[in-house]
Each structure stands twice: as structure tokens, then as C-alpha cells.
Amino acid sequence: MNMSILIYTEHQEGKFKKNSLEAISYGVAIAAQKGIDAHALVIGETTAPLPELGKYGVKKVYHLNTANINISDTKTMSVLIASVSTQQNCDTLIFSNTLSAKGIAPRVAVRLKAGMVSGAVDLPENNNGFCVKKNVFSGKAVTEIKVLTSKIVITLNANAFEVKETGGSAEVITIDISAPASTITVTGINKIAGEIPLSEAEKVVSGGRGLKGPENWGLIEELASLLGAATACSRAVSDAHWRPHHEHVGQTGLAISPNLYIAVGISGAIQHLAGVNRSKTIVVINKDPEAPFFKAADYGIVGDAFEVMPKIIQAVKDLG
Amino acid sequence: MKILVCISRTPDTTAKIAFTDNNTKFATDGVQWIINPYDEWYALVRAIELKEKDASVIIHLITVGNSETEPIIRKALALGGDEAIRVNTDNQDPFYIASQIAAVVKEGGYDLVLTGKETIDYNGSSIGAMVAELTDTNYISLATKFEFEHGKAIICREIEGGEEVAETTLPLTLSCQKGMAEARIPNMRGIMAARTKPLKVIDPVTVDTYTETVGFLLPPPKAGVKLIPADTPELLVKLLREEAKVI
Numbered sequence: 001m002n003m004s005i006l007i008y009t010e011h012q013e014g015k016f017k018k019n020s021l022e023a024i025s026y027g028v029a030i031a032a033q034k035g036i037d038a039h040a041l042v043i044g045e046t047t048a049p050l051p052e053l054g055k056y057g058v059k060k061v062y063h064l065n066t067a068n069i070n071i072s073d074t075k076t077m078s079v080l081i082a083s084v085s086t087q088q089n090c091d092t093l094i095f096s097n098t099l100s101a102k103g104i105a106p107r108v109a110v111r112l113k114a115g116m117v118s119g120a121v122d123l124p125e126n127n128n129g130f131c132v133k134k135n136v137f138s139g140k141a142v143t144e145i146k147v148l149t150s151k152i153v154i155t156l157n158a159n160a161f162e163v164k165e166t167g168g169s170a171e172v173i174t175i176d177i178s179a180p181a182s183t184i185t186v187t188g189i190n191k192i193a194g195e196i197p198l199s200e201a202e203k204v205v206s207g208g209r210g211l212k213g214p215e216n217w218g219l220i221e222e223l224a225s226l227l228g229a230a231t232a233c234s235r236a237v238s239d240a241h242w243r244p245h246h247e248h249v250g251q252t253g254l255a256i257s258p259n260l261y262i263a264v265g266i267s268g269a270i271q272h273l274a275g276v277n278r279s280k281t282i283v284v285i286n287k288d289p290e291a292p293f294f295k296a297a298d299y300g301i302v303g304d305a306f307e308v309m310p311k312i313i314q315a316v317k318d319l320g
Numbered sequence: 321m322k323i324l325v326c327i328s329r330t331p332d333t334t335a336k337i338a339f340t341d342n343n344t345k346f347a348t349d350g351v352q353w354i355i356n357p358y359d360e361w362y363a364l365v366r367a368i369e370l371k372e373k374d375a376s377v378i379i380h381l382i383t384v385g386n387s388e389t390e391p392i393i394r395k396a397l398a399l400g401g402d403e404a405i406r407v408n409t410d411n412q413d414p415f416y417i418a419s420q421i422a423a424v425v426k427e428g429g430y431d432l433v434l435t436g437k438e439t440i441d442y443n444g445s446s447i448g449a450m451v452a453e454l455t456d457t458n459y460i461s462l463a464t465k466f467e468f469e470h471g472k473a474i475i476c477r478e479i480e481g482g483e484e485v486a487e488t489t490l491p492l493t494l495s496c497q498k499g500m501a502e503a504r505i506p507n508m509r510g511i512m513a514a515r516t517k518p519l520k521v522i523d524p525v526t527v528d529t530y531t532e533t534v535g536f537l538l539p540p541p542k543a544g545v546k547l548i549p550a551d552t553p554e555l556l557v558k559l560l561r562e563e564a565k566v567i
């Protein structure tokens with residue numbers, strides 16, 4: 001029997017995560033390269049429409065819906081995912097490189113004795129073995145990793161591959177594997193309501209020390225909300241406690257690659273650029289024409305943020 | 321409690337990223353090396369804080385790397401830690417490295433293994449989880465808090481759009497990030513003490529290598545910035561919609 005590709009598909013509140021749909025499109029494209037099938041794996045109860053994953057090209061959706069799965073337990077999750085992939089003859093596993101996959105995918109790779117590529121940014125090349133490109137040096141370079149094992153685990157970076165709809169419906173197969181007893185108890189979850197998680201955002205508006213103080217963040221938040229963007233900041237800003245730590249982007253914060261990154265009053269230090277220079281379009285607003293960020297930007301305005309931002313906000317409102 | 325802190329050597333954050341030997345090797349000429357910031361600022365300092373609260377805590381550091389990593393290990397020992405272990409190898413495959421650490425964990429009977437959330441050069445974020453799997457312990461990634469009281473470990477970790485609090489027992493493996501601890505600088509006493517702390521060099525255990533690095537590429541340079549006059553920001557909005565098609 002032919003091997004196939006399995007894509008671990010995350011869901012939340014009855015919806016599939018967009019980053020997981022990217023991973024599905026990526027897995028389906030690899031399957032097409034190899035002339036094999038791609039299937040999705042969904043774990044846990046959900047109202048998300050499972051057969052509809054077929055429209056992204058998967059043939060089957062394995063739904064593991066055993067009661068009492070502790071999805072926060074990386075041990076439990078890796079046992080389950082590795083079992084399904086072995087049972088269903090899948091030799092290549094794809095995850096989106098989400099915060100939760102960072103805890104699970106490497107465990108699965110060890111269980112399956114699979115070589116792993118974390119943070120892939122492109123489709124594999126097969127001319128000289130199975131080679132996958134991944135970001136290294138916090139986005140300052142790309143490396144090509146050759147996987148030497150027959151089983152492969154890949155985590156795909158957010159926004160690195162486009163979601164493609166091909167039409168069709170998938171066969172849903174319910175799987176029942178008993179989950180091993182978990183020794184981790186989740187005692188609380190603090191969600192920041194209404195915010196777009198930075199790691200998943202397609203657009204990001206980010207502020208630096210040039211904004212002078214936390215009281216001026218209304219400018220960043222208003223533009224972000226009009227654009228449907230997440231908010232971020234430089235390390236100088238989170239270190240000064242103007243903004244929460246999780247908004248800090250850069251080499252020692254979160255690395256992101258949204259379609260649009262708007263940097264307001266950020267100088268563009270090398271450590272900041274490392275985490276954001278993979279963004280598709282970069283806009284820089286800075287009053288200093290010599291700010292290093294302009295060298296990494298696609299569009300720039302040399303001007304005072306306090307004068308420029310209200311006009312931009314108005315112009316976006318005028319777009320309707 | 322016996323803690324093993326995983327320490328990795330990375331180029332300084334301002335190092336010029338370039339490659340030699342037909343783009344197969346990182347150009348190390350003139351590069352300053354540092355302790356991977358997440359390992360130092362969060363994993364190591366949290367371990368030191370735990371020892372400050374409870375003197376019976378033992379901290380060992382581990383680095384998997386060749387002798388060139390020793391100055392970094394000494395620097396880490398200057399911050400704190402009782403002794404260090406270096407597994408002598410050049411192999412860079414994450415599974416290989418994790419297997420070396422796991423062998424030391426099993427041998428040494430550690431209760432807590434701490435790593436940084438990722439290295440700033442390989443950005444794999446995978447060693448901790450692999451070590452946990454190889455040693456069959458619980459693993460929590462991207463931890464922002466760790467407390468240990470009455471045999472119970474309480475951990476906060478970052479999740480998409482928020483934070484999760486969990487309880488478990490030891491042994492445990494954690495990857496650490498911002499929030500865990502406040503970065504410190506070593507003092508003179510620490511630097512002096514580090515010189516005489518034991519640094520044990522051991523040979524790697526035999527395991528397979530699962531991946532290898534073929535080569536490197538630098539991103540294509542940006543075409544150049546298009547400047548929009550400050551008095552017509554609405555032009556920017558128009559370009560973002562019509563030219564870049566991102567809004």
C-alpha cells in the first residue's frame with residue numbers, strides 16, 4: 001500500500017485555524033509531487049465541518065474523538081498523533097508551526113524516528129534527496145535541510161504557503177484510540193478577549209519608542225482595528241512595560257511574517273528587523289530619514305507619527 | 321531538586337550573517353559568540369533563582385558542542401550553576417543533540433530540564449520536546465512562569481491569544497521564554513568562581529543522524545523603499561490597496 005501524507009489540523013470554536021489550512025494546502029502539494037494522497041487529522045470534539053476539508057484537497061479526515069483527551073498534554077497528543085500516522089500508513093506528517101505544535105511535533109518525530117524540519121518556508125525539493133528550506137538566524141537567512149530518514153515531520157511557518165481551494169469533499173473516518181492517562185492538569189486559561197493573536201495575524205501594526213508613551217497607543221490600536229490587524233511593539237517598548245511582553249517582536253521576541261507590517265516610531269535595529277523582515281510588505285513611519293528601518297521597507301513616510309497617523313487613519317476610514 | 325540547564329552557543333545578535341565554502345558553512349570570521357539569549361536570560365536565571373530560594377537545589381549546565389563552546393560555558397557558570405558538562409561533538413542534527421542531552425538526563429537523574437524557547441540561529445524550538453520524549457517526561461513549551469511548592473509544579477505557558485496555567489509533578493522538561501526571569505549580568509565573584517567550577521567533557525553516545533544541512537541562502541535584497549511625502553499619507557493607503565494589494 002502507498003504511503004500517504006497526514007496533516008494535523010487545529011481547530012478552535014468550531015473553525016479550522018487558517019494556519020492549519022495553509023498546512024493542508026502544503027501537504028496536498030507535497031502529495032501531488034509524490035503522486036500520493038493527503039489526509040487530515042482532527043483531534044477532539046468540534047462543530048467545524050469535517051467533510052469540507054476536502055475542498056482543500058485532502059481525501060480523508062481522520063477524526064479522533066475519544067473522550068477526555070488533554071490537548072494541552074504534549075505527551076498524550078504525540079502518542080495519539082504518532083499512533084494514527086502509523087495505523088494509517090502515513091510517512092510524512094505536516095503541522096503548522098503554531099505555539100502548540102512546537103510542543104508536540106518534535107515528540108512525534110522522536111516517536112516515529114522521523115527527521116524533522118521546523119519552520120519550513122517552501123515546498124520540498126527532491127533532486128538530491130528530500131530537502132526542505134527553513135528560516136534560520138531569526139529570518140536573516142534560509143537553510144536547506146536534507147531529511148535522511150524515510151519518515152518525515154515538517155512544521156510549516158505561518159503565512160509561508162497560500163491556502164488553495166480545489167473543491168471536493170472528504171470522507172470522514174472516526175478513530176477511537178484510548179488516550180494515555182495525563183499527569184498535567186490545566187487550572188486556568190487567560191485569553192485576551194477580542195485580540196487577534198500576533199502569531200496568526202496577516203496584518204500587524206507595531207509601535208516603538210517614538211510613540212513616547214503607552215498613552216499614545218490609541219493611534220496604533222485604532223489603525224489596527226480598522227485594518228483587522230494585530231498590534232505589536234519593539235523590545236524597548238515591552239521592556240519599559242508600555243505594552244505586554246507577548247507583543248514584543250524581533251530576534252528575541254516573536255518572529256512574524258505577515259502580509260503587511262506597519263512600523264511606527266521604530267528605529268529598525270538589527271534585532272528588531274530579524275523578527276519581521278520576512279513580512280511581505282513593510283511600511284515604515286519615522287521622523288528620522290536616517291532610521292535604518294527605511295532600508296528594509298517597501299513604503300516609507302518620513303514624518304512625525306503624531307501628525308501622520310491621524311491622517312492615515314482618516315484615509316483608511318474613507319476607503320469604507 | 322536537581323536541574324539541568326541546556327546552554328547553546330549562538331552568534332551575537334548583531335553578527336553579520338554570511339556564508340563560505342560555496343554557501344555551505346556559516347562565516348565565523350569576526351563573529352562574537354554569546355550564550356543563546358533564551359537559555360541565559362530565562363532558563364539559567366530561573367534555575368539560579370530557584371537555588372537562591374532553596375540552597376539544596378543543584379544546577380548542572382550542558383552544552384553539546386566542540387571545544388570552541390567552552391568560553392560560553394564558563395560565562396554561563398559565572399552567572400551561576402554548580403558544574404557543567406560538554407558533550408564533545410560537531411553534529412548539529414536536532415535529534416542527535418537531543419539524544420546526547422537525554423543520555424545525560426537519564427544517567428544523572430535530573431528532576432527538571434530547562435531549555436530556552438529556541439536558539440536564535442537555528443530557530444528549531446525542538447530540543448526540549450525531543451529530550452522530554454526520549455526521557456518520557458512531561459514537556460511544556462514556551463513557559464513564562466515556573467513555581468515549585470510542596471511537590472507540585474505550577475507552570476504558565478503562552479498559547480495563541482493568551483496564557484494557560486497548568487499543574488504537574490516532576491520530572492519535567494520546560495522551554496523558557498520572557499516572563500520566566502529577569503536577565504542578569506555576572507559579577508566579579510561569579511567570574512572568578514567560574515574558573516574553578518568543574519567542566520566535564522564526555523564523548524557522545526552513538527545515535528543516528530536524522531537530518532543534515534545542505535546549504536544556506538540569504539534573502540534577496542529589498543527593491544528599495546518608496547517614499548511618500550508626509551503631507552499626503554492618503555497616497556500610502558491608496559498604494560497599499562491598489563499596488564501592494566494588502567488592505
Ligand SMILES: Cc1cc2nc3c(=O)[nH]c(=O)nc-3n(C[C@H](O)[C@H](O)[C@H](O)COP(=O)(O)OP(=O)(O)OC[C@H]3O[C@@H](n4cnc5c(N)ncnc54)[C@H](O)[C@@H]3O)c2cc1C
Nearest residue numbers: 208209210234235236250251252265267269271272287305
Ligand atoms: C541581545 C539583544 C536582543 C534584542 N532583541 C530585540 C528584539 O527581539 N526586538 C526588538 O525590537 N529589539 C530588540 N533589541 C533591542 C534593539 O537593539 C533596539 O534597542 C530596539 O529595537 C529599539 O526599539 P525602538 O525602535 O522602539 O526604539 P528606538 O531605537 O529608541 O527608536 C525610536 C525611533 O522612533 C523614531 N521617532 C521618535 N519620535 C518620533 C515621532 N514623533 N514620529 C515618528 N518617529 C519617531 C526615532 O527616529 C527612532 O528611530 C535587542 C537588543 C539586544 C542587545
